[in-house]
Amino acid sequence: MSNLKQVTYHIIFWVVIMFSFAISEWGYRQTFGDAIIYELLYLPSRLIAVYVNWFILIPRVLYKNKFFFYFLYLLMLLAIMAIAHRYFVLYWGYPKFFPQWIQGGHIYVWKFSNLLQAALIIVSPVAFTTGFKLFFDWFKERRETEALRREKVDAELKFLKSQTNPHFLFNTLNSIYGLALEKSEKTPSLILKLSEILSYTLYESNVEKVDLGKELALIENIIALEKERYEKRVDIDYKVEGKVEKIKIPPLILIPFIENAFKHGLKNEIKKGWIKIHIKATKDLLFFMIENSISSIEEKEKGTNESGLGLQNVTRRLDLIYGEQKDLDITKTDTSFKVVLKIKSQ
Structure with missing residues (x-):
């Protein structure tokens, strides 16, 4: 698959994810535009979490059968991204787009319920892409295994067939040789x-x-x-x-x-x-x-x-x-x- 095609698929995936969550968020916002902006503010943390998990944690930890460390590192990643997201939206996103959400000018970055909410919102595309990658890699490995199996079977069939021809020729020549001795x-x-x-x-x-x-x-x-x-x-x-x-x-x-x-x-x-x-x-x-x-x-x-x-x-x-x-x-x-x-x- 070409790099351009891969990039196109990734862009389509994130557009679909963003609009899907925006539609579900629409009921809690005044306009659909507010829902889109709200989801866009989550996009950087989601991107980082998804691709760190996709390119680093899954191949280097999960596929090495280090299940405990995988879940530990994933929890740490989600915690870091939730905190980073809270700093990002409270110091830039909300003041710029939703100033009415800043209560009395006080910023509560470390409020546990808000951090937990942010982590759960970030983890949803991580969970989806993890399942997709596990299935994609399993399917790819199965296809490669099947290709190797077919190659092995083809090679064995060719070998068995190559044995048939000389074996058959040997027996036939023996038959004619016997008649030649008799000058038939x-x-x-x-x-x-x-x-x-x-x-x-x-x-x-x-x-x-x-x-x-x-x-x-x-x-x-x-x-x-x-x-x-x-x-x-x-x-x-x-x-x-x-x-x-x-x-x-x-x-x-x-x-x-x-x-x-x-x-x-x-x-x-x-x-x-x-x-x-x-x-x-x-x-x-x-x-x-x-x-x-x-x-x-x-x-x-x-x-x-x-x-x-x-x-x-x-x-x-x-x-x-x-x-x-x-x-x-x-x-x-x-x-x-x-x-x-x-x-x-x-």
């Missing part, structure tokens, strides 16, 4: 599919959200690639329902589940394995279910670190992006591993 004729076409997958991950996934249709096209490429690798060893049931073109999701958010199903469901399976993928899009909900058979051969290396990292990664991303707007259920039995994800429309 399918290798060139699989490399072409891989290039399409990489094009998506490199150039189309650098956004917050993508059309679900694009993500499904990527999933279908991965399925095609993996079917070529495993051939008749895997039975895939892939089904999509609903109007997927109206849904947007974070890029690569479903891929770790697909990878996990192929990598750990079929890795050491001699017999035929199976994978079921069901995606349904409605107006209010995106439903994603993937279930795979579990290898009947006990793996010497469980592979839990790599699999666990991928699932932990995507689970954390879902938590950061959707919070309570999603429901993720992962269940494992002796024969199958199942993931059910439900995302509510935001």
